[in-house]
Amino acid sequence: MASRPKALGNELSLVRLIGRLAARVPARDVVVGIGDDAAVLRLAGFQAQARLILSTDMMIEGSHFLRNLHPPRAVGYKALARALSDLAAMGAKPVACLLSLALPKDLDRRWLLEFLRGFTRASARWNVPLVGGDLGGAEQVMCDVVVVGQASPRHLLTRAGARPGDWIVVSGSLGGAALGLESRRGPAWKRHLYPEPRLQLGIALRPRLGARAAIDISDGLLIDLHRLCLASGVSAELSQHPPRFAGANLKQVLSGGEDYELLFAVPPNRRVPAQLCGVPLTVIGRFERGRPGRIRLLGRELEPAGWDHFGSVLATSTDAELGGFATGRSEVGQ
Amino acid sequence: MASRPKALGNELSLVRLIGRLAARVPARDVVVGIGDDAAVLRLAGFQAQARLILSTDMMIEGSHFLRNLHPPRAVGYKALARALSDLAAMGAKPVACLLSLALPKDLDRRWLLEFLRGFTRASARWNVPLVGGDLGGAEQVMCDVVVVGQASPRHLLTRAGARPGDWIVVSGSLGGAALGLESRRGPAWKRHLYPEPRLQLGIALRPRLGARAAIDISDGLLIDLHRLCLASGVSAELSQHPPRFAGANLKQVLSGGEDYELLFAVPPNRRVPAQLCGVPLTVIGRFERGRPGRIRLLGRELEPAGWDHFGSVLATSTDAELGGFATGRSEVGQ
Known part of the structure; x- marks a missing residue:
């Protein structure tokens, strides 16, 4: 009970930990799992050639944006745009998105309205309908965007596959x-x-x-x-x-x-x-x-300097899991 | 600039707002959108009879759980279990999940490890592999779980369809x-x-x-x-x-x-x-x-007393959108 807390560790070590635990559950339908820009599933209900692509991307106040600096319309727009970028990297066509929003009780309704207008603008621009989500209360504004895409194996790209000479x-x-x-x-x-x-x-x-x-x-x-x-x-x-x-x-x-x-x-x-x-x-x-x-x-x-959400700069690493689970970037705060 | 902030409003009014904005984007592949336990998509790549079911569910520290009361293993377990309950209500079979986690920098690593063990236990028990997610830093522990399921129209259920006499x-x-x-x-x-x-x-x-x-x-x-x-x-x-x-x-x-x-x-x-x-x-x-x-x-x-994340008890309403977007429940805090 009274023992000293253990440091959370850097993002790389957390992704490793999650990947190790996730590997315990057999995943028959999974073509690409933790460790790429998005997950790729080949589902029983799909035609043989179709693949389902899934990715989530969080935007957190104080980390990815500041409420007094970033226009709320841009925050909403970017929340979807950056999630869609993961689909772009896989060669996938987006088909739908979901939005989970945690909001402080004292948030100005106009902030939320502008956020949603920005999100809707991005949704309309790339023709990605919002089909569901969740709402909750929190001390910071936090949103998590899920994007769903489709790709045939003829279009699908992952991080693996580059060859010497390319x-x-x-x-x-x-x-x-x-x-x-x-x-x-x-x-x-x-x-x-x-x-x-x-x-x-x-x-x-x-x-x-x-x-x-x-x-x-x-x-x-x-x-x-x-x-x-x-x-x-x-x-x-x-x-x-x-x-x-x-x-x-x-x-x-x-x-x-x-x-x-x-x-x-x-x-x-x-x-x-x-x-x-x-x-x-x-x-x-x-x-x-x-x-x-x-x-x-x-x-x-x-040295490939990068961003770590938990305070330390990512060191060069030979761990191929790096960055796949966590593609978000803390850009502003802390 | 100096005008008085506008109250956020209750959950119902927020869900209405989101639904209204979402309706601006045409959604050809969407069988069930905002307003049910989960979204239902009929994708071009699917066989004619297959439906894709998607739902997200947040768990937020201070709202859905307390770090000094709830064992972290139970928090992780429940985060997935309650998301899967949305699939159960649709008659869907789960096929995969994603996990977005926002973590305070000073979180004890052992808390996270136990959380992940609980999540993995639920994942193994219901055979729902974790295929991706996102990591971020925040002041509270927040997690958002995405569950993906499949159903044929022969099994699919929504909230609509009950008839007088049933x-x-x-x-x-x-x-x-x-x-x-x-x-x-x-x-x-x-x-x-x-x-x-x-x-x-x-x-x-x-x-x-x-x-x-x-x-x-x-x-x-x-x-x-x-x-x-x-x-x-x-x-x-x-x-x-x-x-x-x-x-x-x-x-x-x-x-x-x-x-x-x-x-x-x-x-x-x-x-x-x-x-x-x-x-x-x-x-x-x-x-x-x-x-x-x-x-x-x-x-x-x-009176159907319910929970509202933003402070007010939901009044009786004839708005059919109610509760579909936001199925999370603040159980503990505030």
Whole structure:
């Protein structure tokens, strides 16, 4: 009873713990479980080729947003947009969403109304109907968004599958969201507030480019590339700086996160077009043999600094479970 | 900027608001949306007869449990069990779950480990693999459980469908969970801590009894019966007191909630057996014509007192959306 409390540990160790416990329950219908952007199920009621894709994403006041800084409409919009980004990374088409909301009793009703308007705007824009959820009382605003998607195996992408020699390709430009959070103005602020899940692009990646693996850049290029490398058992050699959002510095580009661009592997015999589905594409290097997860930029080895919800920066790790369960990012608070 | 904040309003008004906004997005694949125990989707990738059932259920420290009262293993167990109860009420078979967890930085790791052990115990018991989720930091422990189920239209039940003349049937006995929360000992405390979703029974209700509508008793017999009546457009005439958990008083039986028994409608020409799937069944009255949602017990009209997360007791209402979006119940705190 009176023994000293044990530290919670970092996010990686928690995900490991959860993965270990979850592995005790047989999962016949599960194609991809804990450890990717989303879970993939092959259900008895499905046609042989159809896969169900599921992901959840939390947004918590004080951690992912501040009530006195972020417009509530943007918070609602982003809550759904970032969850959809996980589906984009799997090559899935969204079909529905659910919203669980924990609200303080003294919350201004207008805040909630604006939040819901933003959520509805995103829901209408990507044609993802809200079909259910839950309400509860709490001291902070917290929301958890569940997105449901479908994909055929012909479109489905996971983090595993990149091979040595494949091109490392990134969509759009990076660092904008991090710059926006610092500057709080201009197009960068807008990008921080209203991210754009690359849904069409994600669905096109396999049929159009033969992409073999993908991840969305939610926590930063380096940490997400590191995760993809670990899952694929490869290392990465970046031969050029990634495309930079106007005004962003290199740190914001490499580790800023929340850009929700796609990072993916394309076989060396495929030509990567300058753009696809209206989104610019840039080859920034190649996957290689070598220590899984290692990243080099212009010949120099980098540490994949990332975000940990529980206070410590994630160390380089060879644990392939990293980041799959927990793809949320604490961006603002603490 | 300086205008007075507007009150959040009660849960009913929030659910209405959300339902109104959600209705703006066309939902082709949605068979049942906001307003039932779970959402039902008919997806393009499904075989014609298969339906996907989805529900989310939050458990929030201070509201649904207290960290210094409830054993963490029970909190984890119950988090999944009560979400599964929503699937039971739909006649669905669970296939997978996801877990989003918001944790305070200073949480004792042993608390989390016990929570996860309890969750895993429930996951193994009902064969519902954990396939994903999210992690975040917060001031309170909050978890949101997503359950995914399947059902054929032959098994599927909603709150709508009860007809005048149908038997009102309840499974098991009521008031145990509420008694347990007060007494904190014996079988009632165990029932409060480790509820039993009636999954097998839910799947059997339509094929075996021809049941036409069902709901799980999460918030209390009266409020949940009221919801079923509203959705079906009928009133209820209770001709006897519902089966009482040993030691529970009438208030606990009628409004206690958290018993997670099933309440359902059976056509008058069907015989209701004394038990089904090992669970006792009791006919407690009949559905009737008359003002939708009205409940009478031994001829006396009752108010369906229920729980509202935002401070006010739910008034009698003719709004059929009531309670569907938000099936969580604040049981302990505030």
